Amino acid sequence: MEYFIQQLINGLTLGGIYALIALGYTMVYGIIQLINFAHGEFFAAGGYMGVILLSFLSANGYLATYPWLCLSGAIILSMAYCSLLATGVEKIAYKPLRKSSRLSVLLSALGMSIFIQNGLMLTQGVYDKAYPTIFSQGGFDFGNIKVSYMQIVMLLITILLLILLNLLVFKTRIGKAMRATAQDKTMSSLVGIKSDRIISLTFIIGASLAAAAGIMVGMYYGSVGYTMGFVPGIKAFAAAVLGGIGNITGAMIGGFLIGMIEIFGAGYISSEYKDVFAFIILIGVLYFMPTGIMGENIDDTRV
Amino acid sequence: MKKPILELKNVTSGYNEIQVLKNISIKAFEGEIVAVIGGNGAGKTTMLMTISNIVPVTSGEILYYGEPIHKKPADVLPGIGLCQAPEGRRIFPRLSVEDNLEMGAFLRRDNKKISEDIEYIYQLFPILKDRKKQHGGSLSGGEQQMLAIGRAMMSRPKLLLLDEPSLGLAPLIVLKIFEIIKEINKKGTTVLLVEQNANLSLKIAQRGYVMETGKIIAQDDANALLNNEEIKKAYLGVSD
Numbered sequence: 001m002e003y004f005i006q007q008l009i010n011g012l013t014l015g016g017i018y019a020l021i022a023l024g025y026t027m028v029y030g031i032i033q034l035i036n037f038a039h040g041e042f043f044a045a046g047g048y049m050g051v052i053l054l055s056f057l058s059a060n061g062y063l064a065t066y067p068w069l070c071l072s073g074a075i076i077l078s079m080a081y082c083s084l085l086a087t088g089v090e091k092i093a094y095k096p097l098r099k100s101s102r103l104s105v106l107l108s109a110l111g112m113s114i115f116i117q118n119g120l121m122l123t124q125g126v127y128d129k130a131y132p133t134i135f136s137q138g139g140f141d142f143g144n145i146k147v148s149y150m151q152i153v154m155l156l157i158t159i160l161l162l163i164l165l166n167l168l169v170f171k172t173r174i175g176k177a178m179r180a181t182a183q184d185k186t187m188s189s190l191v192g193i194k195s196d197r198i199i200s201l202t203f204i205i206g207a208s209l210a211a212a213a214g215i216m217v218g219m220y221y222g223s224v225g226y227t228m229g230f231v232p233g234i235k236a237f238a239a240a241v242l243g244g245i246g247n248i249t250g251a252m253i254g255g256f257l258i259g260m261i262e263i264f265g266a267g268y269i270s271s272e273y274k275d276v277f278a279f280i281i282l283i284g285v286l287y288f289m290p291t292g293i294m295g296e297n298i299d300d301t302r303v
Numbered sequence: 304m305k306k307p308i309l310e311l312k313n314v315t316s317g318y319n320e321i322q323v324l325k326n327i328s329i330k331a332f333e334g335e336i337v338a339v340i341g342g343n344g345a346g347k348t349t350m351l352m353t354i355s356n357i358v359p360v361t362s363g364e365i366l367y368y369g370e371p372i373h374k375k376p377a378d379v380l381p382g383i384g385l386c387q388a389p390e391g392r393r394i395f396p397r398l399s400v401e402d403n404l405e406m407g408a409f410l411r412r413d414n415k416k417i418s419e420d421i422e423y424i425y426q427l428f429p430i431l432k433d434r435k436k437q438h439g440g441s442l443s444g445g446e447q448q449m450l451a452i453g454r455a456m457m458s459r460p461k462l463l464l465l466d467e468p469s470l471g472l473a474p475l476i477v478l479k480i481f482e483i484i485k486e487i488n489k490k491g492t493t494v495l496l497v498e499q500n501a502n503l504s505l506k507i508a509q510r511g512y513v514m515e516t517g518k519i520i521a522q523d524d525a526n527a528l529l530n531n532e533e534i535k536k537a538y539l540g541v542s543d
Contacts, residue, residue: 173405180395180406186357187393192381192410192458 002144007267008260013151013220015259016158019252020213021236022243023165024206026251029240030182031202032098034105038089038112039210040233041120042082046211047224048120049078051129058132067134075157075215079208085116086207087200095196113229120226128225131218154216161212162252165205169248178202182246231275235262238282244292253293257281305332307366308462308493309354309385314363314373316353323349325517326363331462336484336494338504338525340538341514347497348390350514351464354495355380355387367462382410384461388468392451396440400431403439403450407457417457424453427483445476452483462493469500481507501538505529513538 021043028036053074057063063070093108139148169175181188181198189195217232218224239258243250258278265277285292309331317323323346331337341347352358354365356377365373367385380386386407395403404424408417425432428449434442439450448468455463465484469477477500485507488494498504505511505525513521513534521534528534 173409176398176402176406177409179398183395183397184393187389187395188406189357189377190355190381190387190389190393191406191454192378193406194376194378 003267006145007263009145009147009151011260011263012256013154013259014263015256016155016162017213017217017255018232018236018239018258019255020158020161020209021232022239022251022255022258023248024210025237025240026243026245026247027178027202027206030246030248031178031199032094032105033102034094034109035237035245036203036206037106037109037233038093038116039206040229040236041113041116042086042207042229043210043214043217043232044120044224044226044229045085045116046078046082046207046214047218047228048124048129048214048226049081049211050074050215050218051131051224053077054132054134055129063132063134071134071153075212078211078215082207082211082214083204086203089116090200090203095199117226117229124226126226128223130223133222134219150220154220157212157216161209165209165248168205174201235275235278238278238285242281242285242292244294247292247294250292250294305334306369307331308333308368309495310364310366310369311350311354312364312366314350314353314365315361316349316358317361318358322361323358323517324353327514327517327519328363329512329519329522331493331495333461333493334488334491335510336488336496336508338501338508338511339495339497339514340499340501340504340511340528342499342538344516345514346517347514348466349517351387351389351466351495351497354464355385355389381458381460384459385464386455386458386460386462387464388448388451388455388466390466390470392444392447394439394442394447394450394454396438398439399436400439400442400450401435403454404431404457407454410458420457420459424456427486428453445472445480448472448476448480449483452480452487456487456492460492462495463487465494465496467498468496469498469503477503501534502529 021039024039024042025036028034054063054070057070089112093112094105097105097108135149135153139146139151169178177188177193178198178201181193181195185195235258236255239254240251242257243254258281261277261281262274266274307330311327311329314327315322315324327350329339339347339350349358353360356373356375360373364371372380395406398406401421404421408420411417430446431449431453434446439447442450452465452468468480468484481503484494484496496504496508505528508525511523511525511528512519513528521528523531
């Protein structure tokens with residue numbers, strides 16, 4: 001039982017990360033029906049920006065004195081950086097192709113992914129970069145169940161971001177305009193919504209969530225590498241599909257589920273096959289339930 | 304003489320190589336209801352989509368208060384008082400009725416007046432108030448049409464373009480909607496009404512145009528069109 005709860009906590013932590021990344025896939029898909037294969041790279045770029053900022057702060061001694069301030073600052077700056085990056089990618093690689101076939105845009109996305117990945121390699125080097133330790137390695141022990149401080153911080157940040165996103169998308173005028181654009185672009189321009197701006201905004205939100213996830217993964221595993229975006233990116237994509245691509249609530253649920261499945265699969269079946277479970281789910285969903293859990297048309301949580 | 308609020312001068316437009324509108328010229332004067340009648344495929348919807356600049360003009364001009372607007376992107380037009388309730392209603396299916404109305408006021412910032420206007424729409428169409436939390440997509444055809452008109456009114460248009468508000472609705476609902484169109488017009492909104500239901504639309508309109516295969520083939524006072532023998536035969540279902 002204790003083992004189960006331990007795995008549950010680990011699964012939640014990891015699932016939150018997948019949920020944050022999956023939201024970017026699903027929101028972009030909801031608006032322009034594009035699987036943005038460069039999305040995993042925003043996650044990696046965020047992780048790198050985090051290590052650069054935090055190492056700098058740590059070298060100057062600020063990190064030890066004001067850990068929370070430094071962490072939030074680093075997260076916010078990385079999110080801003082990835083927003084710029086995503087806006088650039090959208091303007092350069094996707095916008096000119098808006099009227100072309102979906103396949104062209106998809107290939108452009110794959111190209112962007114390779115481009116950013118190699119950009120990271122060229123500028124940051126091929127070796128992994130170590131994250132400075134911010135929070136002590138300790139945590140809370142409940143018998144044999146161990147919850148590290150880092151896990152708590154990650155869960156809190158994830159939950160905060162998910163709540164903010166929900167408020168933005170479902171309560172604000174601009175969020176409603178986003179959903180309106182996803183549902184009918186012609187009609188939304190007839191009421192005065194500028195779809196280009198909404199599309200940019202969608203990329204910005206998706207990329208900044210991925211950036212936050214990148215920093216947290218960097219801190220959790222202690223380092224970042226230039227290929228780090230690939231596997232979590234594909235797993236988060238599986239999560240978005242599992243939840244029902246295009247559906248925001250679905251992506252959150254899908255993310256947590258994929259995280260749990262991966263951790264439980266690794267814990268109870270075999271850790272060697274850790275990476276396989278997400279893909280089994282992906283294939284299973286595409287085969288048996290292509291619209292995913294939330295189904296594309298079931299409710300209004302589709303962007 | 305009243306000044307025209309909208310004027311199409313020899314407008315040609317279409318989709319890629321297919322020309323749909325051929326040298327269309329029409330006018331709408333301030334405060335009136337103008338009906339454009341015609342059968343399926345006459346180009347009525349294309350005309351409205353061209354005015355809203357969803358379909359680009361290939362030649363000719365569209366003047367709104369004397370200013371050319373055919374180069375302006377569609378999304379600025381509601382901000383200058385030109386709004387369309389398009390064919391097929393195009394309600395945002397997964398937004399609530401209230402959010403749909405709110406989106407109609409997207410370019411406005413006067414939140415207090417927006418809520419007043421939503422209340423006004425609820426007065427015009429009380430059924431929408433009962434359904435305000437429901438998804439737009441769950442409404443019946445008639446309710447969706449009411450919502451589409453309400454949403455277009457939320458931008459406080461000076462000129463309202465209505466595309467076949469009677470399409471697919473029960474006769475009683477159609478009558479009700481046409482009553483509301485009259486009422487909206489009385490409060491000062493100019494209405495350009497595109498319809499297949501020639502009889503009803505000419506009855507509420509002051510002037511009318513008849514459109515056939517992308518051309519205007521007749522124009523007159525609405526009453527004159529109603530009594531025109533040829534129009535009667537072709538569009539009003541009078542056989543002899």
